[in-house]
Amino acid sequence: xxxxxxxxxxxxxxxxxxxxxxxxxxxxxxxxxxxxxxxxxxxxxxxxxxxxxxxxxxxxxxxxxxxxxxxxxxxxxxxxxxxxxxxxxxxxxxxxxxxxxxxxxxxxxxxxxxxxxxxxxxxxxxxxxxxxxxxxxxxxxxxxxxxxxxxxxxxxxxxxxxxxxxxxxxxxxxxxxxxxxxxxxxxxxxxxxxxxxxxxxxxxxxxxxxxxxxxxxxxxxxxxxxxxxxxxxxxxxxxxxxxxxxxxxxxxxxxxxxxxx
Amino acid sequence: xxxxxxxxxxxxxxxxxxxxxxxxxxxxxxxxxxxxxxxxxxxxxxxxxxxxxxxxxxxxxxxxxxxxxxxxxxxxxxxxxxxxxxxxxxxxxxxxxxxxxxxxxxxxxxxxxxxxxxxxxxxxxxxxxxxxxxxxxxxxxxxxxxxxxxxxxxxxxxxxxxxxxxxxxxxxxxxxxxxxxxxxxxxxxxxxxxxxxxxxxxxxxxxxxxxxxxxxxxxxxxxxxxxxxxxxxxxxxxxxxxxxxxxxxxxxxxxxxxxxxxxxxxxxxxxxxxxxxxxxxxxxxxxx
Numbered sequence: 136x137x138x139x140x141x142x143x144x145x146x147x148x149x150x151x152x153x154x155x156x157x158x159x160x161x162x163x164x165x166x167x168x169x170x171x172x173x174x175x176x177x178x179x180x181x182x183x184x185x186x187x188x189x190x191x192x193x194x195x196x197x198x199x200x201x202x203x204x205x206x207x208x209x210x211x212x213x214x215x216x217x218x219x220x221x222x223x224x225x226x227x228x229x230x231x232x233x234x235x236x237x238x239x240x241x242x243x244x245x246x247x248x249x250x251x252x253x254x255x256x257x258x259x260x261x262x263x264x265x266x267x268x269x270x271x272x273x274x275x276x277x278x279x280x281x282x283x284x285x286x287x288x289x290x291x292x293x294x295x296x297x298x299x300x301x302x303x304x305x306x307x308x309x310x311x312x313x314x315x316x317x318x319x320x321x322x323x324x325x326x327x328x329x330x331x332x333x334x335x336x337x338x339x340x341x342x343x344x345x346x347x348x349x350x351x352x353x354x355x356x357x358x359x360x361x362x363x364x365x366x367x368x369x370x371x372x373x374x375x376x377x378x379x380x381x382x383x384x385x386x387x388x389x390x391x392x393x394x395x396x
Numbered sequence: 397x398x399x400x401x402x403x404x405x406x407x408x409x410x411x412x413x414x415x416x417x418x419x420x421x422x423x424x425x426x427x428x429x430x431x432x433x434x435x436x437x438x439x440x441x442x443x444x445x446x447x448x449x450x451x452x453x454x455x456x457x458x459x460x461x462x463x464x465x466x467x468x469x470x471x472x473x474x475x476x477x478x479x480x481x482x483x484x485x486x487x488x489x490x491x492x493x494x495x496x497x498x499x500x501x502x503x504x505x506x507x508x509x510x511x512x513x514x515x516x517x518x519x520x521x522x523x524x525x526x527x528x529x530x531x532x533x534x535x536x537x538x539x540x541x542x543x544x545x546x547x548x549x550x551x552x553x554x555x556x557x558x559x560x561x562x563x564x565x566x567x568x569x570x571x572x573x574x575x576x577x578x579x580x581x582x583x584x585x586x587x588x589x590x591x592x593x594x595x596x597x598x599x600x601x602x603x604x605x606x607x608x609x610x611x612x613x614x615x616x617x618x619x620x621x622x623x624x625x626x627x628x629x630x631x632x633x634x635x636x637x638x639x640x641x642x643x644x645x646x647x648x649x650x651x652x653x654x655x656x657x658x659x660x661x662x663x664x665x666x667x668x669x670x671x672x673x674x675x676x677x678x679x680x681x682x683x684x
Contacts, residue, residue: 202568228564233558243566251573
């Protein structure tokens with residue numbers, strides 16, 4: 136129904152967006168971190184979100200999963216619903232000292248299927264074993280999560296994402312503080328998701344990684360800087376603009392409205 | 397041996413009742429304590445115990461040393477503090493520890509005010525320090541019911557509760573059960589503390605909840621292991637505390653808690669998981 140109201144925004148656009156941001160503004164304590172974002176994420180696209188520190192990248196993902204309510208505007212869900220989204224936050228709130236094993240952590244990816252009371256059937260156990268081996272953690276199943284390195288922990292969280300079997304995957308700086316080999320393995324998984332037609336949105340910093348693996352890029356500096364094919368977005372000019380826009384609104388009294396765009 | 401350990405229970409009904417009450421508390425309250433510890437909320441237990449005290453005192457002043465009135469009073473005060481502080485945490489920027497502290501201090505001050513206007517009474521000491529050696533049938537039934545309800549709720553809530561502790565963000569992202577889990581857990585804390593104060597007093601009830609859980613941390617690494625170890629520690633300290641108080645004429649509540657404290661001290665030194673001795677030994681093996 137929302138589409139009818141905002142119909143003019145979609146004139147000429149095919150209705151194949153996974154999600155669309157419509158004048159999306161959100162922030163903390165009424166201080167906006169993302170301003171008037173207008174963008175469509177195409178179904179099946181593999182998009183990197185880039186921008187300077189404080190550009191609102193993580194905030195944007197929180198807004199998508201409704202962990203943060205928008206100040207104005209909305210996320211319109213096209214081909215995916217809120218339940219089809221898997222979200223890996225930046226500093227995962229996982230309590231590493233909590234006494235559960237790798238396999239128990241990974242198995243929770245099946246929550247939507249088993250819920251609080253359902254039992255794990257044989258097929259579920261096979262899927263869990265497959266997910267663990269897909270991220271290269273065979274042999275670590277019974278280790279407590281506290282004994283994992285940060286790279287291994289990230290592998291385990293990716294295994295959980297695999298089990299979530301989500302149509303839209305949101306990753307917030309998934310490759311921070313992990314070694315090159317782990318990163319390569321995890322990127323393979325992201326590419327596999329892309330091959331399977333899932334939509335992936337990932338906040339990233341490493342432009343080389345983005346150029347090599349992410350066809351689409353969305354550059355954010357509180358407001359949208361550019362969105363489109365990676366080679367057209369990751370230009371020196373856009374980066375300069377993004378830095379300027381962020382510096383312009385660094386102080387709390389916001390001077391940057393739409394006029395800065 | 398027979399004389400020392402078994403004779404008091406064989407000869408005296410009040411000792412058997414005390415033992416049964418302590419078993420119920422050990423089985424019901426210690427798993428709650430384990431989760432409080434795992435969620436780094438050990439001091440929450442203490443705060444809730446203080447929040448219950450005025451409610452129970454008001455119940456006492458309204459209708460005397462009545463089990464029902466004091467239980468209802470304690471439950472109302474405890475639940476109100478738990479709900480209000482949980483609500484404030486979820487809606488405002490104040491963190492849970494601060495909002496809980498605020499509400500339990502208000503509750504405590506209110507309780508002390510009411511008590512002092514109505515004048516003190518020796519019986520009030522029973523509320524503060526418990527009457528484990530004088531448990532009547534109604535109190536025993538209450539303690540056992542609370543323990544049963546608590547164990548059942550744990551069985552139902554186990555998976556969401558573990559996930560709520562280990563990765564709350566994930567639970568919130570896949571399910572709306574997070575808030576329900578949190579408040580049910582707080583309700584379990586309140587319920588067990590209210591049960592505990594009939595036997596051990598409001599001030600001591602939290603001891604049997606937290607100390608065995610803290611001791612268990614040095615004996616087991618898994619959640620199941622922690623719960624079993626904590627219940628065993630609670631049972632042993634209850635039994636030996638009752639015996640000590642019987643043979644040496646000591647107040648039983650503090651004796652039980654002190655023995656749980658002793659168990660904690662021993663575990664801290666000698667337990668196989670990360671105790672002082674265990675970590676010294678493993679450091680030595682690594683070097684060679």
